[in-house]
Amino acid sequence: MMEERIGVTKSVCPICLKTIEAYKVRNDENIYLVKKCSEHGEFRTILWRGEPHYEEWERPKTAAYPLNPFTEVSKGCPYDCGLCYDHRQHTCTALIEITDRCNLNCKFCFANAGGNNDPDIGTIKYYYQRILESSGTCNIQLSGGEPTLREDLGEIIKLGHNMGFEFIQLNTNGLKLKDLDFVKKLKSAGLNSVFLQFDGLDDSIYSTLRGQKILKDKLAAIENLEKIGIGTILVCTVVPGVNDSSLYDIVKFGLDHIPTVRGVHFQPVSYFGRIPTIPKDRDRITLPELMDKLSKQSEGIIKVTDFKPPGCENALCSFHANYVGMEGKLIHLGGDHNECICNIEKGEEGSRKTKAFVERNWSLGQDKLKEGKYSSFTQLLHIIKNNYFSISAMAFQDAWNLDIERLMDCCIHVVSKKGNLIPFCAYNLTSQHGKNLYREMRHFK
Amino acid sequence: MDKKKKINKSGWICAKCSCPVEEGPIKAMYLSGNFDVKLLRCPVCKNVLVPEDLALGQMLEVEKGLEDK
Numbered sequence: 001m002m003e004e005r006i007g008v009t010k011s012v013c014p015i016c017l018k019t020i021e022a023y024k025v026r027n028d029e030n031i032y033l034v035k036k037c038s039e040h041g042e043f044r045t046i047l048w049r050g051e052p053h054y055e056e057w058e059r060p061k062t063a064a065y066p067l068n069p070f071t072e073v074s075k076g077c078p079y080d081c082g083l084c085y086d087h088r089q090h091t092c093t094a095l096i097e098i099t100d101r102c103n104l105n106c107k108f109c110f111a112n113a114g115g116n117n118d119p120d121i122g123t124i125k126y127y128y129q130r131i132l133e134s135s136g137t138c139n140i141q142l143s144g145g146e147p148t149l150r151e152d153l154g155e156i157i158k159l160g161h162n163m164g165f166e167f168i169q170l171n172t173n174g175l176k177l178k179d180l181d182f183v184k185k186l187k188s189a190g191l192n193s194v195f196l197q198f199d200g201l202d203d204s205i206y207s208t209l210r211g212q213k214i215l216k217d218k219l220a221a222i223e224n225l226e227k228i229g230i231g232t233i234l235v236c237t238v239v240p241g242v243n244d245s246s247l248y249d250i251v252k253f254g255l256d257h258i259p260t261v262r263g264v265h266f267q268p269v270s271y272f273g274r275i276p277t278i279p280k281d282r283d284r285i286t287l288p289e290l291m292d293k294l295s296k297q298s299e300g301i302i303k304v305t306d307f308k309p310p311g312c313e314n315a316l317c318s319f320h321a322n323y324v325g326m327e328g329k330l331i332h333l334g335g336d337h338n339e340c341i342c343n344i345e346k347g348e349e350g351s352r353k354t355k356a357f358v359e360r361n362w363s364l365g366q367d368k369l370k371e372g373k374y375s376s377f378t379q380l381l382h383i384i385k386n387n388y389f390s391i392s393a394m395a396f397q398d399a400w401n402l403d404i405e406r407l408m409d410c411c412i413h414v415v416s417k418k419g420n421l422i423p424f425c426a427y428n429l430t431s432q433h434g435k436n437l438y439r440e441m442r443h444f445k
Numbered sequence: 446m447d448k449k450k451k452i453n454k455s456g457w458i459c460a461k462c463s464c465p466v467e468e469g470p471i472k473a474m475y476l477s478g479n480f481d482v483k484l485l486r487c488p489v490c491k492n493v494l495v496p497e498d499l500a501l502g503q504m505l506e507v508e509k510g511l512e513d514k
Contacts, residue, residue, distance in 0.1 A: 311514055322513060324478065333478045334513045350514070357514035376483040377503040380473075384510045 003027045006055065012078070013037035014399035017431050019076060022403070029053075033401055045400040046281040048316075050288045052304065057287075057316060059309040063088035064347030068134050070420050077404045078429065078437060082420040083134065083413065090351040091135035091421060092312050092411035093358070095171075096127050098156055099145035104173055106210050108237060110273035110396070110428045112439075113145040119417075124156055128163045130419040139167040139358050141195065148176035154189035161190045167359040169193040171235075175214065177221035183228045191230055192363040193262070196221065198234035200243040201253055208242050226260040231364035233262055238393075239269045240285050247290070248297035251391060258325045262362050263390035266290055270396040272430040279400060287319055290393050302391065306332050311350035313394075314409035320392035322361075324384055351411060361388045397425040399432065414438075457494055459487035466494050476511055 004026045011022035011033060022035035024047065031048040048054040067090070071082025080086075100115030119127070131138065140160050147153060147170055160168050170186070174196045177183050196218070199205050203213040225232050234254050238244050247266065254261040268290060271279040291304045302321070309315035323330040365385040370378055397406060402425065410423035416438055427438045457466045466485045471493055473480045485494040495504065 308513070320514065322511075331478045331480075333476045333511055353512065354514040357512065360510070374484075374499050374503055376481075377499065377507065380480055380482055381503055381507050381510065384507060388510075 006031070009033075010077070010404040011035050011402045012399055012429070013040050014043060014432050015040040017399065017429070017435060017437060019079070019404075024054075024403075026054075033403065043400060045279075046284055046286065047401055047403075048288060049286045050292060052288055052291070054316075057309055059311060059315040059345065061311065061345045061347045061350055064090045064351055066090065066134060067136065070130075070134060077408055078402075078423075078426040081422040081426050081438065083423075086408065087410075087423070088408045089313060089347055089411040091131065091138045091413045092351050092354045093139045093141050093169075093413075094131040094135065094421065095141045095143050095412060095414045095424065096124065096131075097143050097145060097414065098124060098147050098153075099150055101149045102144065102146040102173075103149060103175055104146070104210050104212065104214075106274070107276050108209060108239070108269060108274065110270065111143070111145060112273040112430075115145070118150065121152060121155060121159070125159060125163075126419055127415040128160055128165070130415060131165075131421070132163065134421050135413070137164045137166065139169065139355055140165045141169045141171050143171040146173055146175075148172050148182070154185050157186065157189040157191050167192050167355075167363065169195050169362065171195040173197045173210070173214075174221035175217050177224055178217050180224050180227065183221075183224040183230065187228045187230055192359070194225060194230055194232045195235050195265070196225075196232050197237075198250065198264075199236050200246050201249050202243075202246065205243045205246075209237065209239060222257060222260070226257065229260070229364055231262045231362055232257075232260055233362055234264045236264065236266050237269055238266050238285050238290065240283060244285055244293060245297070247293050248302070251294070251298065251302070255325055255330070255389065258389060259364060259386040262364070262388065263392065266391075266393035268393065268395050270425075270428075271398040271400060272396070272425075272428045275430075278432055279398075284401075287316075287393060287395050291319060294391065301330060303332070306334075307391075308334060310354070311345055312347075312354035313411045314406040316395075316403070316406055317409070318392060318394040320390060323389045323391070325387040325389050326383055330389070354411070361390060396428070399429055402429065455485055457485060459490065459492060461492065462487055462489040464489055475508065476513070478511075 005023050006026050007024035009022050020035050022033050025032045025034050029050050031054045032044050033047050034044045036042045066083040069083050069085040071080050071084045073080050073084050073086050100117040102113035157168050203215045206214045251264050254264045268285045291307050294302045295304045306321035307319040310318045322333045412424040413421040414427040416422050422438045429437050466487050468483050469486050471484050473482050
């Protein structure tokens with residue numbers, strides 16, 4: 001099979017992280033990123049396998065430059081992040097790492113957590129202020145390390161709300177959430193949503209990925225979140241050969257826990273932070289393969305055509321489909337990806353819609369059924385508010401598959417220790433030998 | 446008798462068929478999703494009446510609730 005060059009971009013050398021030219025190459029239905037470092041040789045990494053085709057997965061949008069960029073353009077992407085004024089998307093979600101500590105030691109961890117370093121509450125206030133200055137009131141995700149290890153987590157949540165952030169989500173492994181009183185405290189502090197690490201329904205998956213059998217802890221956490229009423233997204237790191245054959249089981253489990261569980265979010269494994277080995281192509285799963293597996297495993301209940309590219313970040317970074325769970329059935333909403341996306345959309349409008357969507361649908365509404373005129377519409381409204389269910393995936397980029405065009409469109413920004421906003425994949429970018437661009441070095445093994 | 450009361454209560458007559466409209470099941474389609482709701486409709490031509498307060502009230506709320514990203 002002849003190879004065809006279909007595009008050119010920039011990337012980095014996975015050894016020295018120097019910016020280098022990279023080519024997108026088609027070989028049959030597969031797309032590869034091919035790049036050559038003058039010192040460290042050629043690298044070739046799978047980007048996309050199968051259908052929908054790479055070139056068809058598009059949603060063009062105008063650039064939405066930062067409202068208040070903190071850094072100058074000097075060395076070029078990805079070396080000027082802060083955000084710089086060339087960055088092309090607003091902050092949809094700002095991520096604050098409130099601790100380096102963790103109560104697990106996962107085989108894969110983009111944060112390479114396990115240090116012993118917590119910013120004090122004054123520093124966290126400064127981080128919130130920097131987000132306001134740079135991007136205004138976007139959605140917040142408190143992350144780490146494991147953020148539930150902070151004794152003052154409730155105070156951190158309240159502080160964020162008091163400073164004007166409407167939606168605050170907790171990114172957690174859930175181990176601490178088996179304590180009902182702890183969940184009650186989070187609720188009373190105003191926590192809107194939990195982004196719960198949930199890799200499957202079989203303990204062997206957790207043994208492999210997380211080093212412990214913790215399924216029962218996850219189930220206890222969900223039970224408590226149901227009791228207290230905090231909207232939850234199940235977040236699955238998908239690793240080929242570990243849990244990619246049981247993706248729909250997670251969706252089914254989520255549907256059984258509507259309305260607390262608001263959706264399932266899949267993250268194909270990326271090779272940054274703490275990783276077990278240098279990745280081969282067989283260690284990667286791409287977005288179209290995920291869509292195909294979800295469709296096949298659900299025996300067509302979920303259709304590949306249900307999924308659409310995003311309106312906020314770069315189209316190649318994610319997919320999503322929305323449903324309403326009604327009387328045991330999934331009603332798909334939102335047309336399909338074969339519909340013509342003829343117009344170039346406004347980047348800032350995509351960002352606004354995504355922020356509003358996440359705030360509305362990833363938290364648990366308190367909608368009570370009201371009597372009155374047009375009762376069937378009232379009932380429909382109630383069902384939509386309570387039973388909305390999203391299935392989505394986001395493919396992060398690492399030093400091997402980084403496409404700088406995608407990075408420039410990133411809308412998830414991590415607040416660095418200096419208080420700058422760094423696109424998620426740039427913040428976590430790690431060379432083969434553990435060198436970081438932005439994250440402070442820790443105990444790299 | 447009850448039905449007649451409802452008809453009188455609605456106060457609407459279908460302009461095309463001249464018969465009183467009555468409440469009945471209809472399929473509302475939005476963003477490719479089908480939803481079963483009850484609305485006033487003509488029993489003959491099946492034309493559906495969407496009153497202004499519904500269009501600007503709950504129907505708009507449903508539309509907002511379904512806005513995609």
